Amino acid sequence: MRMVRAGLTADRVTLAGAELADEVGLDHVTMSAVARRLGVKDASLYAHVRSLEDLRGRIALLAADEKTIRIAEATAGRAGKDALVAYANAWRQYAHDHPGRYTATQIPIQIDPELAARAAGPRRAVELTYSMLRGYALEEPDLTDAVRLMRSTLHGFTSLEAAGGFAHARPAEDTWVRCLDALHTLLEHWPTHDEGDPA
Amino acid sequence: MRMVRAGLTADRVTLAGAELADEVGLDHVTMSAVARRLGVKDASLYAHVRSLEDLRGRIALLAADEKTIRIAEATAGRAGKDALVAYANAWRQYAHDHPGRYTATQIPIQIDPELAARAAGPRRAVELTYSMLRGYALEEPDLTDAVRLMRSTLHGFTSLEAAGGFAHARPAEDTWVRCLDALHTLLEHWPTHDEGDPA
DNA sequence: AGGAAAAATCTAGGGCTCCTAGGAATCTCT
DNA sequence: AGAGATTCCTAGGAGCCCTAGATTTTTCCT
Numbered sequence: 001m002r003m004v005r006a007g008l009t010a011d012r013v014t015l016a017g018a019e020l021a022d023e024v025g026l027d028h029v030t031m032s033a034v035a036r037r038l039g040v041k042d043a044s045l046y047a048h049v050r051s052l053e054d055l056r057g058r059i060a061l062l063a064a065d066e067k068t069i070r071i072a073e074a075t076a077g078r079a080g081k082d083a084l085v086a087y088a089n090a091w092r093q094y095a096h097d098h099p100g101r102y103t104a105t106q107i108p109i110q111i112d113p114e115l116a117a118r119a120a121g122p123r124r125a126v127e128l129t130y131s132m133l134r135g136y137a138l139e140e141p142d143l144t145d146a147v148r149l150m151r152s153t154l155h156g157f158t159s160l161e162a163a164g165g166f167a168h169a170r171p172a173e174d175t176w177v178r179c180l181d182a183l184h185t186l187l188e189h190w191p192t193h194d195e196g197d198p199a
Numbered sequence: 200m201r202m203v204r205a206g207l208t209a210d211r212v213t214l215a216g217a218e219l220a221d222e223v224g225l226d227h228v229t230m231s232a233v234a235r236r237l238g239v240k241d242a243s244l245y246a247h248v249r250s251l252e253d254l255r256g257r258i259a260l261l262a263a264d265e266k267t268i269r270i271a272e273a274t275a276g277r278a279g280k281d282a283l284v285a286y287a288n289a290w291r292q293y294a295h296d297h298p299g300r301y302t303a304t305q306i307p308i309q310i311d312p313e314l315a316a317r318a319a320g321p322r323r324a325v326e327l328t329y330s331m332l333r334g335y336a337l338e339e340p341d342l343t344d345a346v347r348l349m350r351s352t353l354h355g356f357t358s359l360e361a362a363g364g365f366a367h368a369r370p371a372e373d374t375w376v377r378c379l380d381a382l383h384t385l386l387e388h389w390p391t392h393d394e395g396d397p398a
Numbered sequence: 399a400g401g402a403a404a405a406a407t408c409t410a411g412g413g414c415t416c417c418t419a420g421g422a423a424t425c426t427c428t
Numbered sequence: 429a430g431a432g433a434t435t436c437c438t439a440g441g442a443g444c445c446c447t448a449g450a451t452t453t454t455t456c457c458t
Contacts, residue, residue, distance in 0.1 A: 005424065005435060027226065031416060043417075044436050052416070108362050144369050145377040149352065151364070152378070156355025157347070163307045165350070170343050178344040178390075179351070186385045191377075204406060204453065231444060242446075243407050251445070 008040065010048040014058040021059060021100025029056070029100070056104060063101035067094045068125040075128065080135040081184045087132050088154055088180055095158040102158070136187040146187060153183060205239050209247040212237070213257040220258060220299025228255070228299070255303060262300035266293045267324045274327065279334040280383045286331050287353055287379055294357040301357070335386040345386060352382060 016037050021029045031052055035042040049055045067090075074090035075083045095102040129147050138146055157179065159165075166172045215236050220228045230251055234241040248254045266289075273289035274282045294301040328346050337345055356378065358364075365371045 008435075030414090032414075041437060042415085043419095043438080046417070047435065106358065106362055141369050141373070142377070145374045145381075148356070148359075148365060148371075148374045149378050149381060152355035152359055153348065153352045154355070155359060156351035156353070159305065159358065160347075160351055160354060163305055166347060170340055172347075174340070175344045175347045178341070179348050181390050182344075182348060182385055185388070185390050186381055189384070189388070191380050191384050207406075229444065230446085240408060241444080242409080245446070246406065 008038065008044065008048055010058065013038070013045055013048050014055065014062055017055050018059045018062055018098070018101050018104075021104060022098050023100070026056070026059075026100045026103045029059070031055070056107060059101060060104040060107055063098065063105050064122055064125065066098070066101070067091065067105070068122075068128065070094050071125070072128055075132055083132050083135065084184055084187070085180055087129075088183075091154045092158050092161075092176065095162060099162055102162070106155075106159070133187065136190070138187070138190055142190055142192060146190060150183065153179065205237055205243070207237065207239065207243065207247055209257065212244055212247050213254065213261055216254050217258045217261055217297070217300050217303075220303060221297050222299070225255070225258075225299045225302045228258070230254070255306060258300060259303040259306055262297065262304050263321055263324065265297070265300070266290065266304070267321075267327065269293050270324070271327055274331055282331050282334065283383055283386070284379055286328075287382075290353045291357050291360075291375065294361060298361055301361070305354075305358070332386065335389070337386070337389055341389055341391060345389060348385075349382065352378065 013034060017029050017034050020033055020037060024033075031042045031045055034055070035045055038045075045055075049058065070093070071087055071090045074086040078086050126147070129150060130143065133143065133146055133150070136146070157176065161172050166175070212233060216228050216233050219232055219236060223232075230241045230244055233254070234244055237244075244254075248257065269292070270286055270289040273285040277285050325346070328349060329342065332342060332345055332349070335345070356375065360371050365374070
């Protein structure tokens with residue numbers, strides 16, 4: 001029987017999984033489904049990917065890399081609020097464009113360490129965020145706190161939005177720009193010490 | 200053969216699923232596993248629950264109810280920053296105590312409408328948040344935006360924390376209290392109009 | 399109390415999934 | 429051209445979701 005090789009590779013399998021995740025949701029990404037999409041039997045995938053768990057981890061890493069690259073491109077050459085808005089929009093846009101990949105990002109990290117080490121994505125992402133915030137006059141540990149607040153808010157918003165958490169009364173888009181305004185003013189007037197009245 | 204009924208009910212099945220979710224993670228909650236935990240064959244569950252999808256939805260609703268109740272108890276009789284902190288801590292604590300249930304909360308809503316209607320949780324939660332923010336002088340649509348920002352930040356933080364998203368350098372707890380301070384001052388000085396310098 | 403009706407649980411089984419083991423086809427390299 | 433490595437396959441076991449129909453238990457009516 002004539003056999004044509006599919007030319008599989010770990011990266012191609014991962015990409016197929018990522019595309020599938022965007023189309024049908026991450027938890028409908030199965031070995032069988034990926035194999036079908038690649039015109040291959042499911043057993044063939046195990047030469048390139050250790051398990052379904054492993055595949056999900058690779059998709060998560062791919063997504064982290066892609067998202068970081070998008071943010072880097074968006075914020076290049078910008079500073080201050082301009083950079084903040086570009087950063088946030090790139091983040092949200094990626095989640096919109098690649099919902100399956102994005103949810104892969106959220107899974108508890110249990111990735112093959114060797115694989116994770118090769119991927120510069122996460123480290124790079126942290127650096128990006130820090131340098132983006134350099135425009136605001138923040139010292140450690142306030143800087144770390146601000147970074148974490150940023151990530152929390154952006155992730156929380158896009159995550160809730162994707163899950164349909166915002167009723168349709170007011171467009172999410174409008175809330176989004178107001179939230180960015182709020183984050184900006186907050187970063188400018190970061191409460192360095194406890195300055196609040198305890199009432 | 201002597202047969203003793205297990206006394207199953209939709210609620211008992213849901214509870215077993217919720218407990219299992221907290222122990223082994225939501226996506227290890229299977230019909231078979233729940234059945235084993237209840238000392239029953241998996242087929243028996245289908246008299247009470249339509250499908251695995253349905254079970255997950257019920258777990259999500261249960262979690263939403265429980266979380267809302269906790270927040271209501273925590274914020275009762277408090278106002279201003281006091282209420283804010285109580286609200287946020289109750290939220291985070293619930294996520295810590297019931298990680299599986301909490302992640303069930305995040306699943307895109309595709310619940311049996313009839314079931315969702317019976318559960319007052321979500322509606323109540325929204326009301327709670329609004330009334331908690333009544334201490335800050337916010338008018339619509341700023342109020343809606345503030346509510347959404349709150350939820351985004353709280354959800355994002357707890358979600359990232361659960362996923363191990365915060366490196367161990369600085370304790371997440373410290374960042375948390377700083378974030379609450381920040382949210383408080385932000386709500387007090389909400390940028391009603393665009394007051395930012397566009398640089 | 400006796401018996402019918404309703405409800406709860408079981409057995410049996412089909413189809414899909416993950417994953418392993420070992421065999422056949424294809425590519426690479428000398 | 430042939431050896432060795434690589435790619436992909438077939439075969440199959442185990443677990444999961446879910447349905448259908450039988451069997452047992454409870455309820456409830458007279």
